[in-house]
Amino acid sequence: MSDKKCTSCSAPLAEEGSTVFACPMCGVEITRCYRCREQSIPYSCPKCGFGGP
Incomplete structure (x- = not known):
């Protein structure tokens, strides 16, 4: 199992x-x-704030 989140x-x-x-x-x-990924939940980069679906 990965320790990444x-x-x-x-x-x-x-x-x-x-x-x-x-x-x-x-x-x-x-x-x-x-x-x-499947539900296209938005994300944003923790460093620069760039976001995507």
């Missing part, structure tokens, strides 16, 4: 269905759980 809901990331990517504005790591 979803940027949107802070749920621990499961191995399957979650994603990790760099913020398009500043490069900080954004993490998304399966539920937030």
Whole structure:
């Protein structure tokens, strides 16, 4: 199990269905759980505030 948490809901990331990517504005790591990805829950970068669905 991963020790990373979803940027949107802070749920621990499961191995399957979650994603990790760099913020398009500043490069900080954004993490998304399966539920937030599927439901298009908004996120915002903790460093620069860039947001997306």
